Amino acid sequence: MVFVAGQLPIVPGQMPDSSMSVDRHVEATPANIDAIPKPGGNDLAQVGSMTVSITNLADWQIVNATYVRIFGEHRPARTTVPVAGLHDGLRVEIQANCRERPLTWRTDVKRVSERHVLVYTEGASSCD
Helix, strand or coil, X not given: CEEEEEECCCCCCCCCCCCCCHHXXXXXXXXXHHHCCCCCCCCHXXXXXXEEEECCHHHHHHHHHHHHHHHCCCCCEEEEEECCCCHHHCCEEXXXXXXXXXXXXXXXXXXXXXXXXXXXXXXXXXXX
């Protein structure tokens, strides 16, 4: 496992820009996570779980839509935490736990309500 400390939406070589839209903040942060060297290469499919800190819960819909667009079918487990503020007035920070290689497990997902799913997983980890 690779534990990536909280990443802010700072574009390398540029000053922090708190005027960026929330969706740009969410797009820039996984890009920073992806750029961190990890055993087995860099790939957002390696992200197993994330903790997303946001400064305004009213931005949740935008954060979620951007997350879905970035990760596609691969949906890491996610916890969202509202916070009073972040460094330099930025609006999003993401901490991630990454596997050394993407999992090769078979997973079946069953939606049980609009907000809840049951996940059944079987197989062996590729992280041996």
